Amino acid sequence: MQILFGIKNIRFDELENPVLEKKNIKLQLARLDKIHPVVSGNKLFKLHYFLDEAMQSNHKTMVSFGGAYSNHLVAIAFAGKESGLKSIGIVRGEEPKNLSHTLQQCLQYGMQLQFITRNEYKNTGQPDFINNLKLKYGDFTLVPEGGYHPLGAAGASLIMDLLKDKNATHICTATGTATTLAGLLLKAQHSQQVITVPVIKNMNDIEERLFYLINKKKHNNLQIFDDYHFGGYAKKTEQLINFMNVFYTNYGVPTDFVYTAKMMYAILDKINNNFFPAGSSIVCLHTGGLQGNQSLPPGALLF
Numbered sequence: 001m002q003i004l005f006g007i008k009n010i011r012f013d014e015l016e017n018p019v020l021e022k023k024n025i026k027l028q029l030a031r032l033d034k035i036h037p038v039v040s041g042n043k044l045f046k047l048h049y050f051l052d053e054a055m056q057s058n059h060k061t062m063v064s065f066g067g068a069y070s071n072h073l074v075a076i077a078f079a080g081k082e083s084g085l086k087s088i089g090i091v092r093g094e095e096p097k098n099l100s101h102t103l104q105q106c107l108q109y110g111m112q113l114q115f116i117t118r119n120e121y122k123n124t125g126q127p128d129f130i131n132n133l134k135l136k137y138g139d140f141t142l143v144p145e146g147g148y149h150p151l152g153a154a155g156a157s158l159i160m161d162l163l164k165d166k167n168a169t170h171i172c173t174a175t176g177t178a179t180t181l182a183g184l185l186l187k188a189q190h191s192q193q194v195i196t197v198p199v200i201k202n203m204n205d206i207e208e209r210l211f212y213l214i215n216k217k218k219h220n221n222l223q224i225f226d227d228y229h230f231g232g233y234a235k236k237t238e239q240l241i242n243f244m245n246v247f248y249t250n251y252g253v254p255t256d257f258v259y260t261a262k263m264m265y266a267i268l269d270k271i272n273n274n275f276f277p278a279g280s281s282i283v284c285l286h287t288g289g290l291q292g293n294q295s296l297p298p299g300a301l302l303f
């Protein structure tokens with residue numbers, strides 16, 4: 001059974017501009033966003049081993065958590081539909097009159113939604129909460145929010161298999177839960193720098209997260225660019241939106257404002273500031289999430 005559907009759609013785009021040429025830097029974008037228009041690439045990888053478990057089970061059901069704009073929930077809904085699994089999404093907040101695009105998409109893919117208050121949501125990690133869900137829905141495979149779990153990191157490490165013949169000196173990703181980052185670190189060679197751009201303000205627990213995810217404390221090849229969150233999670237500025245439009249005009253690549261746009265902004269800025277030595281071969285992950293742009297005002301983006 002093919003779980004990582006759509007990976008044949010992934011391609012690598014080389015970005016070219018006079019600065020890169022002058023500095024002798026190769027910059028490639030791994031287009032994980034090409035897997036599917038709605039389901040972002042890194043999410044599908046993080047889900048890999050959870051899907052595997054659910055498919056081998058008798059219950060054939062996945063339960064997970066997220067907010068109204070969760071790329072993670074919609075990925076589970078889609079993956080569930082593709083794999084013949086039932087999916088249930090526990091959504092943070094009261095049921096709104098008008099569902100977000102993301103949640104509408106979840107319903108379209110057959111996900112069952114249950115809304116809980118923000119207060120209840122804080123207890124979703126408690127055994128009692130999970131037991132109540134089991135009384136209601138029967139047995140299931142539980143996928144933590146964002147796939148934040150060692151199994152999610154193991155799934156994300158499969159991304160590195162795609163990069164084997166790329167000879168990357170630097171591999172870059174946007175970071176939310178750090179699960180994708182952990183997967184990259186699992187399989188990166190010592191000579192490869194792994195760069196993370198946190199999209200959350202003051203994210204100072206990355207090392208702790210990595211320890212939980214891959215049980216390793218010290219990472220000599222980890223680099224954190226923590227000054228590019230643009231105000232915090234899902235925050236945006238005019239400068240960021242302008243950057244997305246210019247990036248699209250220059251390279252023909254659409255980005256999402258929550259993750260990939262901030263990461264690319266950071267990498268291009270660091271290239272300009274001579275962080276990367278001549279001869280560097282940088283691979284940035286385009287982790288998708290483009291569906292999230294639908295929450296922007298119409299006309300804000302050129303794509």
Ligand SMILES: *Cc1c(COP(=O)(O)O)cnc(C)c1O
Binds near residue numbers: 042146174175260
């Ligand atoms: C979830 C997400 C990320 C962050 O991945 P983590 O593994 O949680 O750090 C990056 N990009 C996109 C588009 C995402 O949806």
